[in-house]
Amino acid sequence: MKFKTREVHAGVSPDPVTGAILTPIYQSTTYVQESVESYMSKGYSYSRSGNPTVSALEERIRSLEGGAGCACFGTGMAATTAVMMALLNAGEHAVVSDVVYGGTHRLSTRVLNRFGIEFSFVDTSRPDTVRAALRDNTRLLFTETPANPTLKLTDIAAVSGIAREREIPHAVDNTFLTPAYQRPLELGADLSVHSTTKYMDGHNQTVGGAVVAASREHDEAIKFVRNCLGSNMSPMVAFLTLQGCKTLSTRLDAQSAGALEVASFLETHPMVEAVCYPGLDSFPQRDLADGQASGHGAMLWFEVKGGVESGRRLMNTLELWSLAENLGSVESLVTHSVTMTHADMAPEERQRVGITDGLVRLSVGLEDPEDLIADLRQALDRL
Numbered sequence: 001m002k003f004k005t006r007e008v009h010a011g012v013s014p015d016p017v018t019g020a021i022l023t024p025i026y027q028s029t030t031y032v033q034e035s036v037e038s039y040m041s042k043g044y045s046y047s048r049s050g051n052p053t054v055s056a057l058e059e060r061i062r063s064l065e066g067g068a069g070c071a072c073f074g075t076g077m078a079a080t081t082a083v084m085m086a087l088l089n090a091g092e093h094a095v096v097s098d099v100v101y102g103g104t105h106r107l108s109t110r111v112l113n114r115f116g117i118e119f120s121f122v123d124t125s126r127p128d129t130v131r132a133a134l135r136d137n138t139r140l141l142f143t144e145t146p147a148n149p150t151l152k153l154t155d156i157a158a159v160s161g162i163a164r165e166r167e168i169p170h171a172v173d174n175t176f177l178t179p180a181y182q183r184p185l186e187l188g189a190d191l192s193v194h195s196t197t198k199y200m201d202g203h204n205q206t207v208g209g210a211v212v213a214a215s216r217e218h219d220e221a222i223k224f225v226r227n228c229l230g231s232n233m234s235p236m237v238a239f240l241t242l243q244g245c246k247t248l249s250t251r252l253d254a255q256s257a258g259a260l261e262v263a264s265f266l267e268t269h270p271m272v273e274a275v276c277y278p279g280l281d282s283f284p285q286r287d288l289a290d291g292q293a294s295g296h297g298a299m300l301w302f303e304v305k306g307g308v309e310s311g312r313r314l315m316n317t318l319e320l321w322s323l324a325e326n327l328g329s330v331e332s333l334v335t336h337s338v339t340m341t342h343a344d345m346a347p348e349e350r351q352r353v354g355i356t357d358g359l360v361r362l363s364v365g366l367e368d369p370e371d372l373i374a375d376l377r378q379a380l381d382r383l
């Protein structure tokens with residue numbers, strides 16, 4: 001079946017007892033077993049280990065990414081944590097993109113490092129830099145592309161090739177483009193990681209995460225860690241995310257079209273210093289953007305003239321755009337990465353990787369782009 005059909009139907013069939021078209025919210029802690037001998041014969045024992053509503057969402061996301069298995073989590077960070085804890089032991093080393101979601105950086109440098117795991121944050125947009133960062137004890141390559149918030153891209157096929165040569169798994173955080181536009185496993189990656197909080201939910205209703213594995217072995221290892229950590233998704237979140245997934249590519253298409261309009265407008269405004277959007281001709285990695293993804297997404301950033309003070313005034317003056325942490329929702333959001341999503345990164349490290357103090361991140365929603373542009377214009381005109 002085609003992608004859009006799977007978005008609506010994968011993992012779900014009418015309830016055999018009632019005919020309900022939607023998989024119910026199985027709000028049950030435990031599952032009554034028929035006998036000791038037939039323990040788990042219906043597939044479930046306790047909702048930390050597995051839940052039927054969560055299984056339906058896992059099957060949908062697995063189908064959209066084209067993997068062997070999928071595990072859903074209570075948050076995107078729980079998904080990333082499970083990947084790292086399943087694949088890394090004390091004394092081992094991971095290579096991570098130098099621009100990643102701030103929480104991934106914080107998890108590596110403030111938590112997992114305390115358990116004897118080493119991390120190198122390198123420019124994964126350059127395969128030669130990735131190769132040079134490998135050590136004898138490297139056991140994981142973790143990239144994020146497009147990266148939050150700079151939108152720097154990593155060539156998934158090239159880095160997966162390096163990983164394969166060394167028999168090291170390559171995990172890709174695919175939150176920004178989702179399988180609607182980018183399918184890392186088809187490009188050779190081993191794991192695709194998501195904050196489902198973002199585009200899969202799409203409506204600012206939930207926090208959740210998912211890991212799709214290309215192999216059954218990785219899927220089982222991740223589900224084992226999830227059960228140990230107790231980080232499974234709740235059935236209510238799975239139910240809402242199942243509804244969000246039905247319109248994933250339709251929303252993304254409309255939001256991406258809006259993002260191109262917004263980015264094109266910003267390029268023309270005299271108070272704008274710089275604009276970055278993968279769909280603009282000025283995007284430095286435009287060929288890679290077109291080559292490994294089927295769309296450019298709905299995230300962009302810009303800098304205003306007048307530095308941090310102007311940026312601050314602009315964000316406080318916007319009316320239709322909400323100043324908020326999160327992205328990917330139908331509501332358009334504006335975020336100041338330095339004070340919000342990447343506040344825990346050392347200022348000099350942020351500067352080094354291009355997360356400047358004046359960077360204004362936009363997540364374009366489903367509102368009419370004309371209204372979004374009018375709001376940006378009134379705020380920019382007042383600077």
Ligand SMILES: Cc1ncc(COP(=O)(O)O)c(C=O)c1O
Pocket residue numbers: 075076077078101103144148173175176194195196197207208209326
């Ligand atoms: C790219 C990316 N990965 C992972 C996460 C973490 O997801 P969550 O907030 O659902 O824990 C985020 C959150 O913003 C993100 O932007």
